[in-house]
Amino acid sequence: MTDEKSNAEAYWAANLRLIAGCLVVWALVSYGCAILLRPLLAGIPVGGTDLGFWFAQQGSILTFIGLIFFYAWKMNRLDKKFGLGE
Amino acid sequence: MSQFAINVLFVGASFAIYIGIAIWAKAGSTKDFYVAGGGVHPITNGMAIGADWMSAASFISMAGLIAAGGYANSTFLMGWTGGYVLLAMLLAPYLRKFGKFTVPEFIGDRFYSKQARLVAVICLIVASVTYVIGQMAGAGVAFSRFLEVDATTGLIIAAVVIFFYSVLGGMKGITYTQVAQYIVLIIAYTIPAVFISLELTGNPIPPLGLFSDHSESGMPLLAKLNEVVTALGFNEYTADVDNKLNMVLFTLSLMIGTAGLPHVIIRFFTVPKVADARWSAGWALVFIGLLYLTAPAVASMARLNIATTVYPDMAGQVENMEQAATDPILYEERPGWIRTWEETGLIQYEDLNNDGRIQLYNDTEAFESTAEARGWEGNELTVNNDILVLANPEIANLPGWVIGLIAAGGLAAALSTAAGLLLAISSAISHDLIKGSINPNISEKSELRAARISMTVAIIVATYLGANPPGFAAQVVALAFGIAGASLFPALMMGIFSKRVNNVGAIAGMLTGLAFTLVYIFVYKGWLFIPGTNNLEDIPANWVLGISPLSIGAVGAILNFAVAFAISKATAAPPQEIQDLVESVRYPKGAGMATDH
Numbered sequence: 001m002t003d004e005k006s007n008a009e010a011y012w013a014a015n016l017r018l019i020a021g022c023l024v025v026w027a028l029v030s031y032g033c034a035i036l037l038r039p040l041l042a043g044i045p046v047g048g049t050d051l052g053f054w055f056a057q058q059g060s061i062l063t064f065i066g067l068i069f070f071y072a073w074k075m076n077r078l079d080k081k082f083g084l085g086e
Numbered sequence: 087m088s089q090f091a092i093n094v095l096f097v098g099a100s101f102a103i104y105i106g107i108a109i110w111a112k113a114g115s116t117k118d119f120y121v122a123g124g125g126v127h128p129i130t131n132g133m134a135i136g137a138d139w140m141s142a143a144s145f146i147s148m149a150g151l152i153a154a155g156g157y158a159n160s161t162f163l164m165g166w167t168g169g170y171v172l173l174a175m176l177l178a179p180y181l182r183k184f185g186k187f188t189v190p191e192f193i194g195d196r197f198y199s200k201q202a203r204l205v206a207v208i209c210l211i212v213a214s215v216t217y218v219i220g221q222m223a224g225a226g227v228a229f230s231r232f233l234e235v236d237a238t239t240g241l242i243i244a245a246v247v248i249f250f251y252s253v254l255g256g257m258k259g260i261t262y263t264q265v266a267q268y269i270v271l272i273i274a275y276t277i278p279a280v281f282i283s284l285e286l287t288g289n290p291i292p293p294l295g296l297f298s299d300h301s302e303s304g305m306p307l308l309a310k311l312n313e314v315v316t317a318l319g320f321n322e323y324t325a326d327v328d329n330k331l332n333m334v335l336f337t338l339s340l341m342i343g344t345a346g347l348p349h350v351i352i353r354f355f356t357v358p359k360v361a362d363a364r365w366s367a368g369w370a371l372v373f374i375g376l377l378y379l380t381a382p383a384v385a386s387m388a389r390l391n392i393a394t395t396v397y398p399d400m401a402g403q404v405e406n407m408e409q410a411a412t413d414p415i416l417y418e419e420r421p422g423w424i425r426t427w428e429e430t431g432l433i434q435y436e437d438l439n440n441d442g443r444i445q446l447y448n449d450t451e452a453f454e455s456t457a458e459a460r461g462w463e464g465n466e467l468t469v470n471n472d473i474l475v476l477a478n479p480e481i482a483n484l485p486g487w488v489i490g491l492i493a494a495g496g497l498a499a500a501l502s503t504a505a506g507l508l509l510a511i512s513s514a515i516s517h518d519l520i521k522g523s524i525n526p527n528i529s530e531k532s533e534l535r536a537a538r539i540s541m542t543v544a545i546i547v548a549t550y551l552g553a554n555p556p557g558f559a560a561q562v563v564a565l566a567f568g569i570a571g572a573s574l575f576p577a578l579m580m581g582i583f584s585k586r587v588n589n590v591g592a593i594a595g596m597l598t599g600l601a602f603t604l605v606y607i608f609v610y611k612g613w614l615f616i617p618g619t620n621n622l623e624d625i626p627a628n629w630v631l632g633i634s635p636l637s638i639g640a641v642g643a644i645l646n647f648a649v650a651f652a653i654s655k656a657t658a659a660p661p662q663e664i665q666d667l668v669e670s671v672r673y674p675k676g677a678g679m680a681t682d683h
Contacts, residue, residue: 012672019175026171030164035333038326047297048306049324056160057152057382058293061167065371068174072364075179079361084673086359 011082018074022067029055029063089486093232096490097497100270101247104263104501108251111259116534119256120187120513126261126356132369134261135353137268137502139166139344139370140377141217142224143562145271145499150471152385156323160382161333165340167371167378172345172575174367178354180582180671182363187355189348189510189574190518196581198664199589203522205596207514209573210348213566214507215551217349219559221504222552225497231430231476232493238553244501245549252505253541260505261356267498272376274495278478278488279380282387285482292383300390302401311390314400317407318393318446319453323386329632339639343567346575349503349510360674388474391481395421396446396467412460414443423480432470439463508548512540557615564607564636572599572642580650582672585665587654595650603642610635 033041038052046054079085087095113119126134144166152159184192190210194203222241229240251259276292283295287307300310312322327333344350354363394401399410417435427433435444439462447457449465457463476496479488516537521528528536551559558565573596580587580595587595608614610624622628624635633641659665670676 008669008673015672022171022175026168030168030337031334034160034164035327035337036330048299048309048312049297052326053157053160053308053324054297056157057163057296058379060164061371061375061378064167064171065368065375067171068364068368068371071175072361072368075364076361079674084675085361086674086676 007082008084011078011084014078014082015075018071018078022071025063026067030060034060087486089489090234092486092490093493096487096494097233100266100494100498103266104247105250107262107266108254108259111251111255111262113254113256113258113534116187116517116530116537118258119534119537120355120509120517121352122256122258122261122356124356125358128357128362128365129369130261130265131353131357131362131366132371133268133373134264134356135350135366135370136373136377137264137271137498138353138506139350139374139503140268140271140499141503142221142228142496142500144377144381145275145496146224146228146475147472149381149384149388150474152382153389153474154471156321156386157325158327158333161337161340163378163382165337166344167374168337168341169344170367170371170374172341173350173354174364176579177345177351177575177582178363178367179360179674181351181578182354182357183360183671183674183676185355187352188513188517189351189578190514191522192581193574193577193592194518194522196664196667197577197587197589197592198660199593200523202577202589202593202596203518205593205600206574206577207518209569209596209600210514211511213347213569213574214349214511215548216558216562216565217347218504218507218511218548219551219555220562221500221507222548223555223559225500225504226552228493228496228500232489232496241549241552244497244504245545248501248505248508249542249545252508252545253538256537256541257352257356257509260502260509261353263505264502267502268373270491270498271495271502272373274491274498275377275475276380277491278475278482278484279384279387281484282391282478282482283383286387286390292387293379296383296386303403305403307390308386311386313404313407314390314393314397317400317411318397319448319450319456323389329626332629332632332634332637335633335637335640339571339637339643340563340567341571342575342643343571343639346570346573346578347566348514348570348574349506351578352510352513353506384475384478388478388481392469393446395424395481396444414445416442417444418442420444423477426480427473427477430473432473434468436466438466504548508541508544511544512537515540515544557612557617561607561611561615564611568603568607568636568639568642569600571639572603572646576643576646576650580647582668584651584654585668586659587650588657588660590657591650591652591654594653595646595648598649599642599646602645603638606630606638606642607635 034056041051044051117123148162190203190206193206225244226237226241229235230237251263279292280290283292284290287295287298288301289295289298300307303310308324315323357363357366396414399413404410424433444467445462446467447465479492520536521533577592577596609621612620
């Protein structure tokens with residue numbers, strides 16, 4: 001029972017760490033690169049404008065897609081590793 | 087074949103497909119009706135989520151919003167996609183594991199409180215009804231433009247089609263029609279975009295075209311666009327925004343609002359396994375991304391196209407922009423698409439300085455002296471943002487069948503979202519109110535009948551409101567996203583990630599988030615949106631810390647979290663069986679069983 005419990009707790013902790021990491025990237029590309037850090041990235045030209053504009057209209061969406069698939073893939077491995085999948 | 091006949095053919099064929107699916111996918115049980123039997127493949131579900139999510143606003147209005155606002159309106163692009171990251175990681179898998187039929191049901195069970203469930207039902211209904219009115223009205227407009235019937239008749243035709251597949255098939259019928267609708271709408275959206283991108287940049291892929299060189303001038307497309315719009319007194323298209331706090335909060339409000347909208351969440355209940363809920367979110371964002379990556383390209387290209395249509399001299403390599411600005415086209419020589427759309431009133435022209443030419447510019451104080459020097463006496467051409475996507479095929483001189491496709495696509499976007507919303511509303515009534523409160527012993531068969539009757543009533547009410555839109559119908563972003571973000575999203579998230587938040591805390595949090603958000607919106611937009619009842623004029627100078635009423639949902643959500651945690655800390659922890667319930671939703675094992683309750 002305790003084994004099972006600590007196994008489940010370890011699974012949940014690993015999930016929380018993974019979510020935290022993914023959400024850091026999520027916030028960094030949208031709130032960071034596309035909005036708050038845009039002035040800092042103004043020197044990097046992308047197709048007639050700057051990197052911040054690219055993140056706002058394209059880069060963040062592409063990153064979001066990548067993040068969800070990465071999370072789903074990682075979680076599948078965690079499900080298996082901890083024997084908690086279906 | 088006339089354009090009218092082509093439109094009828096395309097719309098008629100798409101409707102025949104939807105009705106065919108309705109007959110094939112008849113719901114036999116409440117499980118079929120609420121969650122499509124729970125056996126939908128994640129890719130299929132991803133496509134259905136795409137259609138469920140992309141409304142008339144995404145299809146028709148979003149490109150126009152971005153074209154008008156440039157960089158500043160990137161908020162919609164990030165906000166309406168970033169929410170899926172939150173859904174995939176914070177809500178969808180666990181709510182799927184919970185394995186029940188509705189969003190209020192989770193809130194009611196997790197916070198062991200009928201009152202909490204009722205608050206959630208009210209939030210769901212207000213958000214969804216506001217949302218659905220826009221879809222019905224959008225369908226009416228699309229009908230009247232393309233099929234030459236009046237908007238009310240169009241609305242009724244749309245309602246009958248929705249009635250067919252949603253009342254017969256419930257979620258099962260809706261799921262498979264949404265898949266068909268996604269395919270129709272994405273083809274309709276991308277084909278004209280590909281041709282416009284090819285014409286302007288030589289690149290057939292619109293998102294790449296956006297950052298390529300403009301063929302005619304050899305300059306980067308966005309640099310060309312900046313040059314043209316600034317010569318006409320507008321802000322640079324790519325100009326940065328001063329009020330970053332508001333931009334961040336607005337984006338955040340859209341993201342958490344997206345994640346908290348019940349009609350999106352319930353789509354994740356239809357897949358067999360927890361892992362499938364995660365994959366579904368990824369596929370959903372791929373399918374949504376196809377349109378959301380195309381939209382900003384359509385926006386900038388259409389904006390440039392319209393400007394260079396009016397000022398042909400601005401299109402190429404321009405030595406002297408001032409010179410080019412003085413030579414707009416003659417009104418008599420305007421292209422066909424301007425004539426077509428003038429008839430709908432969505433493009434208007436008034437020759438203010440009587441020179442027979444069209445002056446299109448930003449008529450502001452800062453630009454007044456320049457305009458005066460050019461002999462301009464006011465902006466003469468008013469173009470409604472909503473026509474950008476609809477007029478795209480005509481602007482790019484595409485054949486008539488593309489226009490028919492756009493008509494079918496716009497209707498698909500409106501109908502698919504309306505059906506998803508109507509299902510969320512009717513299941514809240516039949517499952518949360520009737521079975522949950524009024525008559526818990528209702529039999530499966532009676533509940534299914536109740537669900538069908540609720541759906542029918544919801545369709546009739548939505549059709550009536552679509553034909554006679556109340557004042558709040560225009561406030562989808564403020565009302566639907568504000569409520570979902572400030573009230574539902576935090577409650578759901580706390581229900582999963584905290585074992586300590588209890589019934590009192592959750593209810594107090596939801597009500598605080600809701601009340602705070604609504605009051606802030608009402609102060610600027612009028613109490614219950616009744617014109618003239620606002621306490622402060624809705625202008626940036628009046629906003630607290632520069633936060634617009636549309637961005638306040640994020641602040642409401644923070645208050646919701648704070649109040650819920652504080653009150654829960656001061657009161658008794660949830661009973662053991664509730665803590666066990668929280669445990670169980672965190673682990674995927676056993677989700678297949680959980681649905682058979």
